[in-house]
Structure formats: structure tokens, C-alpha cells
Amino acid sequence: MREYIYMDNAATTPVKDEVLEEMMPFFKEKYGNPSSIYSLGQTSKVAVEKAREQVAKSIAAKKEEIYFTAGGSESDNWAIKGIAYKNKKKGNHIITSKIEHHAVLHTCEYLEKDGFEVTYLNVDKDGIVDLEELKNSIKDTTILITIMTANNEIGTIEPIKEIGEIAKSKGIIFHTDAVQAMGNIKIDVNDMNIDLLSMSAHKVYGPKGIGALYVRKGIKLDSLITGGGQERNKRAGTENVPAIVGMGKAIELAYENLEEHNNKLISLRDNLIKKIEDSIDEIKLNGHRTKRLPGNVNFSFKYIEGESLLLSLDMVGIAGSSGSACTSGSLDPSHVLLGIGLDHEIAHGSLRLSLGDFNNEEEINYVVEELKKIVQKLRMMSPLYDKLEGEK
Numbered sequence: 001m002r003e004y005i006y007m008d009n010a011a012t013t014p015v016k017d018e019v020l021e022e023m024m025p026f027f028k029e030k031y032g033n034p035s036s037i038y039s040l041g042q043t044s045k046v047a048v049e050k051a052r053e054q055v056a057k058s059i060a061a062k063k064e065e066i067y068f069t070a071g072g073s074e075s076d077n078w079a080i081k082g083i084a085y086k087n088k089k090k091g092n093h094i095i096t097s098k099i100e101h102h103a104v105l106h107t108c109e110y111l112e113k114d115g116f117e118v119t120y121l122n123v124d125k126d127g128i129v130d131l132e133e134l135k136n137s138i139k140d141t142t143i144l145i146t147i148m149t150a151n152n153e154i155g156t157i158e159p160i161k162e163i164g165e166i167a168k169s170k171g172i173i174f175h176t177d178a179v180q181a182m183g184n185i186k187i188d189v190n191d192m193n194i195d196l197l198s199m200s201a202h203k204v205y206g207p208k209g210i211g212a213l214y215v216r217k218g219i220k221l222d223s224l225i226t227g228g229g230q231e232r233n234k235r236a237g238t239e240n241v242p243a244i245v246g247m248g249k250a251i252e253l254a255y256e257n258l259e260e261h262n263n264k265l266i267s268l269r270d271n272l273i274k275k276i277e278d279s280i281d282e283i284k285l286n287g288h289r290t291k292r293l294p295g296n297v298n299f300s301f302k303y304i305e306g307e308s309l310l311l312s313l314d315m316v317g318i319a320g321s322s323g324s325a326c327t328s329g330s331l332d333p334s335h336v337l338l339g340i341g342l343d344h345e346i347a348h349g350s351l352r353l354s355l356g357d358f359n360n361e362e363e364i365n366y367v368v369e370e371l372k373k374i375v376q377k378l379r380m381m382s383p384l385y386d387k388l389e390g391e392k
């Protein structure tokens with residue numbers, strides 16, 4: 001039997017061997033608590049600090065500006081709630097976009113119930129935030145702008161440097177959710193005027209349940225998790241040492257090999273897009289054609305249900321996604337696809353194939369062949385497609 005073809009790297013990635021190797025000693029031999037002063041504890045502390053340095057270096061930050069969390073969702077929650085509550089006396093207005101991950105959107109909705117006001121910016125047909133609308137939305141009460149670096153569903157990369165400049169010129173704090181962008185595009189928090197940045201290890205071949213928040217020196221925010229004095233009194237809880245070590249290594253590896261990784265993925269991605277466009281009609285590429293993550297391919301197939309497409313692909317050994325991982329279980333069409341102006345029907349028939357370091361050209365060819373057959377079969381079963389065929 002053919003090996004399983006995994007094309008859902010935007011949902012999560014496997015842990016790389018080099019990463020796992022670095023993590024292993026910290027489960028059984030080097031198990032000390034980093035807060036303990038004896039040498040076993042200090043060994044763990046040194047490892048955590050090394051990882052902090054690795055993460056900081058990858059985004060041109062200082063080591064003291066990196067705080068470890070339990071993942072991207074926690075980092076987003078902490079950044080947004082932490083800044084909102086710290087600056088409550090200054091203002092209550094937050095600006096975000098309609099296509100953010102739910103970790104950002106649901107956090108903003110939570111704050112709305114607590115007296116904050118949120119503006120959800122529109123995006124254009126490719127998913128790019130409207131900078132004029134951003135400028136016009138800024139008020140005296142605006143305390144935070146939070147816009148993702150790259151979208152998890154359609155892969156569109158936002159004009160982060162320009163947004164950072166706008167925020168800086170108005171003295172507003174700027175947070176970006178870079179969970180999908182980390183390890184895929186170059187990020188420089190100074191050049192891009194980023195004040196806070198969320199990241200997660202499991203999208204870059206690191207372990208799940210570990211992330212970090214970059215907080216620019218001088219930016220104050222309330223703690224989300226209170227308790228002990230870990231992470232310089234900002235994020236309580238005994239550090240997940242093996243995971244932190246894994247995250248440091250995974251991010252270091254990603255940035256060491258960025259060019260090679262990007263060249264390979266962009267070529268695979270563009271080939272996959274071209275082959276799908278050449279072999280299947282009545283489809284639409286979602287997201288910007290070039291300003292997109294190197295591994296992201298997202299298409300809508302008319303007259304088809306995304307869920308049926310996923311199930312059929314699974315039966316021939318291909319893993320993809322019809323939205324972000326968490327939305328896949330729900331019947332609502334993706335807010336991102338609706339945000340770029342797709343109507344409900346087309347939004348439902350969409351498929352994300354996200355490529356990673358372990359995919360190759362042979363897999364692309366197999367996927368295109370199978371997809372072609374599946375789409376044809378599903379359309380034959382679709383009453384809407386039938387009707388249109390009859391009218392031709």
C-alpha cells in the first residue's frame with residue numbers, strides 16, 4: 001500500500017528527529033525544575049535560556065523579550081487581554097481583521113462583552129487588510145492593533161511592516177499572530193515595528209502545547225496566568241522544559257534552512273496550483289497568488305462539499321483540510337472564505353492542501369490525479385451540477 005500523504009502541515013507538523021533528540025534527555029535524566037538552585041535544576045534552567053536565545057535570534061529580538069507559553073492560542077489570549085486590561089484607563093478600542101484565527105477573534109469577542117470596542121477590518125478578495133480602512137479606524141481610544149502575519153487558511157501574507165509603521169506613528173501597540181508565518185518567512189520585529197508577536201512550535205516541526213510571546217522591552221501587559229515567579233513573574237507555572245528545548249531547536253533549524261525550505265516549497269506549491277488549474281475546471285484559487293505562504297494551496301471547487309472531498313481524499317491516503325483544524329468539525333463555512341467575499345456555497349466546497357518539508361513532486365502528481373477523479377465523481381452526484389450540465 002502507498003504511504004499516507006500528509007498535506008495538512010498548516011494544522012500541525014511532525015517533530016523532526018533532530019528536535020526530538022534534543023528533547024529526550026530532559027524527560028528522564030535532566031528532569032530538574034529550572035527554579036531549583038542545585039545543579040540538576042540549573043541544567044534545566046540553562047537549557048530553557050538557550051532555547052529563549054534561539055527563539056529570540058530568529059526574529060531579531062532580545063532574549064529577555066521572549067516568554068514561553070503553552071502555545072499559539074495562549075500567546076494570542078495573553079497579548080490581547082494583557083494589553084487591553086493594562087491600558088483600560090487609556091482607552092477601550094481594539095482594531096483587528098475579519099480573517100484572524102479564532103484565538104484572536106474569540107478573544108476580541110470576549111473583551112467586547114467586558115466593555116471594550118472592537119473594529120473588525122475588511123480584507124480584499126485576496127485576503128489583504130485594507131490599510132486606508134485601518135488608518136480611518138484609529139481613534140483617540142485605540143490601544144491595540146492586532147493583525148496576523150499570515151493567514152492559516154488561505155496563506156495570504158499581510159503588509160505587516162506597513163501596519164507596524166501606522167501603529168508606531170500613532171503610538172498604538174501592535175500585536176501580530178505569527179503562528180503560521182514563523183519558520184516560513186523572515187521576521188524582524190524591529191524592521192517591522194512589531195511590539196508583540198505570537199508563535200507556536202508545532203507548526204515548525206516542534207512539539208505541540210508550547211509557544212512563545214515576544215513582548216518588546218518597555219511594553220507592559222497584565223499576566224494571564226498568575227502564580228509563581230517563572231518567566232520573570234509574567235507567566236506562572238513550572239516550565240515545560242523538554243518542549244521548550246524542542247521549540248528552540250525547531251525554530252533554529254527552520255531559520256537555518258529558510259531559503260532551501262522556501263525554494264522547495266514554493267516550487268512544489270506553484271506546481272500543485274498549476275496542475276490543479278490545468279486539470280479541473282470551475283475552481284477558484286483562494287488567497288493571493290504570490291503574497292502567500294510557501295506551502296499553502298487553497299481552492300474552492302464549485303458544486304462540491306468540502307467534507308465529502310476530504311473523506312474521499314482520506315480513502316485514497318491523502319490528508320488535507322477544508323478550513324482551519326478547529327473549524328473542520330463545524331458546519332459553518334469558514335469566516336476567512338466569507339471574509340474574502342466567497343458566497344456560502346462556494347466557501348463550503350474548499351480544500352486546503354498545506355505542504356511541508358516532507359512532501360515531494362511524486363506526491364503532488366498522485367494528489368492531482370486522485371483529486372481530478374474525486375471531483376469528477378462528486379460533481380456527477382451533485383444535483384446542482386447535474387442541472388447545469390443538462391442546460392448546456
Ligand SMILES: Cc1ncc(COP(=O)(O)O)c(C=O)c1O
Binds near residue numbers: 071074177
Ligand atoms: C494563525 C494561527 N493562530 C493561532 C493558532 C493556535 O496555535 P496553537 O495550536 O499552538 O494554540 C493557530 C493554529 O491553528 C494558527 O494557525
Ligand code: FES
Binds near residue numbers: 102
Ligand atoms: S477555534 Fe481554531 S479555528 Fe475555531
